[in-house]
Amino acid sequence: MTTDISTPPLAPRSDAPAGRPSPHPLRRLGGGLGTVLLCLGTLLFVLPFLFTIATSLRTAADVARSPLGIPHSLTLKNFTDAFSQIHYGRSTLNTLLITGLSCVAITVFGSLASYPLARITQHWSTAVYRLFILGTSIPVFVVVAPLYLLMRDLNLLDSYAGVVFIYTALYLPVAVFFYTSFIRSIPVDLEEAASLDGCGAFRTFFTIILPLLRPVTSTMLTFVALQVWNDLVVPLVFLQDPDKRTVMVNAYSFIDPHTVQPTTLFPAALLGVLPLLLIFVFLQRQVVAGMSAGAVKS
Amino acid sequence: MFHRRRATMAAFLLPAIVVYGMFTLYPLVRGVYLSMTDSLGGPIANFVGTDQYRAMADDPKVTAALWHTVLYAAVVVVTQNGLGLLFASLLFRRPKVRKGLSVVLLTPALISPVMAAFIWSYLFAPTGGINALLDAVGLHSLEHVWLGDTSTALYSVAAVNIWMFTGYSCAIFLASYMSMPTELLEAAALDGASGWRRFASIEWPLLAPALTVNVTLSLIGSLKVFEFPLVLTNGGPAGATDTLTLLVYRNVFGGGKFAYGVALSVVLLVTVVVLSSATSSLLRLRERRI
Numbered sequence: 001m002t003t004d005i006s007t008p009p010l011a012p013r014s015d016a017p018a019g020r021p022s023p024h025p026l027r028r029l030g031g032g033l034g035t036v037l038l039c040l041g042t043l044l045f046v047l048p049f050l051f052t053i054a055t056s057l058r059t060a061a062d063v064a065r066s067p068l069g070i071p072h073s074l075t076l077k078n079f080t081d082a083f084s085q086i087h088y089g090r091s092t093l094n095t096l097l098i099t100g101l102s103c104v105a106i107t108v109f110g111s112l113a114s115y116p117l118a119r120i121t122q123h124w125s126t127a128v129y130r131l132f133i134l135g136t137s138i139p140v141f142v143v144v145a146p147l148y149l150l151m152r153d154l155n156l157l158d159s160y161a162g163v164v165f166i167y168t169a170l171y172l173p174v175a176v177f178f179y180t181s182f183i184r185s186i187p188v189d190l191e192e193a194a195s196l197d198g199c200g201a202f203r204t205f206f207t208i209i210l211p212l213l214r215p216v217t218s219t220m221l222t223f224v225a226l227q228v229w230n231d232l233v234v235p236l237v238f239l240q241d242p243d244k245r246t247v248m249v250n251a252y253s254f255i256d257p258h259t260v261q262p263t264t265l266f267p268a269a270l271l272g273v274l275p276l277l278l279i280f281v282f283l284q285r286q287v288v289a290g291m292s293a294g295a296v297k298s
Numbered sequence: 299m300f301h302r303r304r305a306t307m308a309a310f311l312l313p314a315i316v317v318y319g320m321f322t323l324y325p326l327v328r329g330v331y332l333s334m335t336d337s338l339g340g341p342i343a344n345f346v347g348t349d350q351y352r353a354m355a356d357d358p359k360v361t362a363a364l365w366h367t368v369l370y371a372a373v374v375v376v377t378q379n380g381l382g383l384l385f386a387s388l389l390f391r392r393p394k395v396r397k398g399l400s401v402v403l404l405t406p407a408l409i410s411p412v413m414a415a416f417i418w419s420y421l422f423a424p425t426g427g428i429n430a431l432l433d434a435v436g437l438h439s440l441e442h443v444w445l446g447d448t449s450t451a452l453y454s455v456a457a458v459n460i461w462m463f464t465g466y467s468c469a470i471f472l473a474s475y476m477s478m479p480t481e482l483l484e485a486a487a488l489d490g491a492s493g494w495r496r497f498a499s500i501e502w503p504l505l506a507p508a509l510t511v512n513v514t515l516s517l518i519g520s521l522k523v524f525e526f527p528l529v530l531t532n533g534g535p536a537g538a539t540d541t542l543t544l545l546v547y548r549n550v551f552g553g554g555k556f557a558y559g560v561a562l563s564v565v566l567l568v569t570v571v572v573l574s575s576a577t578s579s580l581l582r583l584r585e586r587r588i
Contacts, residue, residue, distance in 0.1 A: 030493055031391070034388045034391070034392075035388075035392070037384075037388065038385070038388045038389070038392070038395075038399065041381075041384075041385060042399050042402055042403060045402065045403055045405075045406060045461065045464070045465065046402055046405070048406075048417055048418070048421060048427075048461070049405065049406075051421075051427060052417050066430075067425070067426065067427060067430040068427070068430050068431060068434055105317075108313075109313045109314040109317060110314065112310040112311070112313065112314065113310060113311045113313070113314035113315070115307060115310055116304075116307040116308050116310050116311055117311070119307065120304060120307060120308065128311065128315070131323070132314075132318065135318065135322055137518050137570060137571065137574055138322065138326065138567065138570075139518075139521070139522035139543070139566060139567070139570060140522075141522060141524065141542075141543045141546050141547070141563055141566055142326065142329065142563045142564070142566055142567040142570075143322060143325035143326055143329060143563075144546070144547075144550065144563065145329060145332065145339075145546075145550045145556065145559055145560045145563060146324075146325035146326075146328040146329040146332060146560070147321065147325045148339075148550070149328075149339065150320075150321070150324070150325060150328075165317060165320075165321050166321055168317050168321070169317050169318050169320070169321035169322045170321075170322070172314055172317065172318050173318070176314070195303065200303060200306060201303050201304075201306035201307045201310070202306065205310070226408065229410070230409070230410030230411065230412070230413075231410075232410070232411070232412050232524075232525050232528075233524060233525075237551065248410055248412045248413075251412060251413070251416070252412055252529065255416070257415070257416055257419035257420070257529060257530070258419065262420040262426075265416050265417075265419070265420055266416070266417065266420070268413075268416065269409070269413040269416040269417055270413075272409070272410060272412070272413045273408065273409045273410070273413060276408065277408070
């Protein structure tokens with residue numbers, strides 16, 4: 001807990017030890033001003049959320065009368081309306097399937113590829129690593145048109161597989177970046193011992209490296225899952241079949257923000273976020289459990 | 299024995315290389331070729347050299363979109379990182395509220411750009427949240443048609459981007475703050491350095507790597523922005539929020555100007571690569587000098 005050690009001398013304390021030159025009033029004014037600024041700023045950042053939740057629970061007529069008013073009566077009707085309007089059940093399942101499959105492929109391919117990239121130090125492996133890292137700055141828009149032609153030729157338009165392939169290719173660079181730097185920080189001794197004991201590359205990877213990758217995997221997947229779940233572009237372009245569309249595409253194509261009421265808009269926005277939040281609450285427990293289990297073993 | 303082991307290890311690369319090569323590198327190369335044809339997306343494509351690029355130079359929409367994209371990125375990078383740094387340094391000095399507030403600031407980054415745009419499209423509406431708020435506190439004169447006025451539309455869209463990701467910048471700066479050597483900060487406190495002086499001469503140099511990461515990430519992110527202008531304004535009013543990505547999308551999938559759209563995407567790639575590598579190498583150079 002280095003933070004606890006570092007903080008006392010920094011925080012402006014009213015009972016500061018005597019003998020230290022302390023420009024008290026001015027500094028305290030500055031500190032107070034900072035606190036006010038911090039509170040106001042944070043409020044500004046959460047206010048749109050609170051407003052969204054409050055408005056979602058009001059009737060359209062009530063909101064029209066006074067947009068900022070206190071809700072007179074609460075209703076869940078907006079949510080049920082949005083639920084059916086954006087085909088929520090179906091589109092959530094689609095998004096879940098796409099996000100899940102992409103995450104599995106990114107983890108498996110990414111960790112496998114990072115092991116040789118971290119351990120083999122030769123010209124070709126550095127070049128391959130660089131090629132992967134290049135991918136972290138390529139926007140999907142740069143490849144969207146040729147990718148569309150390719151998907152059409154491969155008969156992968158309108159298929160989950162096509163979208164999963166695209167996400168895997170798009171986020172493999174991120175996984176390679178995370179895993180390679182992490183594996184490089186693992187001492188090589190354990191692997192050498194295993195190799196003397198007759199472990200091949202396969203056994204070494206699965207019994208020694210893979211279990212160690214758990215914490216960095218959860219960090220990486222949090223990032224990737226957020227990106228994939230929230231993405232609009234890829235499913236908008238590559239999934240035309242209404243039955244296969246994701247939550248974001250359905251929300252985007254069925255709700256026009258310029259003509260509809262906030263009481264339709266906001267519940268749709270909240271429903272789009274909900275599953276992700278639930279998954280994270282669940283995942284966070286898993287992550288903590290996995291990490292503490294590892295700590296007990298070692 | 300070790301040689302064979304290394305060959306097996308190298309084979310681990312295969313699945314990743316196949317997927318990445320096929321669905322990123324190959325389309326990238328093919329895109330550059332397609333941008334020099336008159337392709338409509340069908341099987342027939344004639345090589346036309348730099349025709350598409352020359353047409354672009356005469357297209358005021360393209361120059362405007364390029365300018366909007368760069369301006370948007372500049373506004374987002376400066377404001378988002380400035381606010382993120384301000385919040386991080388304020389939070390660092392207040393350990394009791396640090397963790398809680400930094401999580402609160404991060405929540406906008408959890409939702410999708412589409413959903414953020416939904417929320418803000420109502421807040422920005424003529425009879426929406428912001429104007430109602432200004433009305434309630436008596437500032438009628440500041441009420442505005444935020445997304446409908448060519449002079450404010452682009453900045454309003456940028457504000458949503460900043461709202462979403464300031465917490466993210468703040469988290470990165472805060473992590474850098476937490477890893478600062480305690481002795482150095484203590485020594486500074488003992489020497490009586492406080493407030494602005496401590497920030498300028500000790501904290502700011504130590505934050506250099508975090509600044510590099512933050513600026514690079516937010517620059518790449520804002521140059522490829524798509525959902526915010528699409529949902530909030532769809533490029534309007536009068537093209538005031540048209541970005542390169544919107545033009546690529548419209549030309550490739552709507553306008554029947556496939557090759558032109560592809561050429562625009564090459565321009566986007568060059569913009570992103572040139573600006574981001576120039577910025578990050580400048581910032582790295584600065585890190586070494588400090």
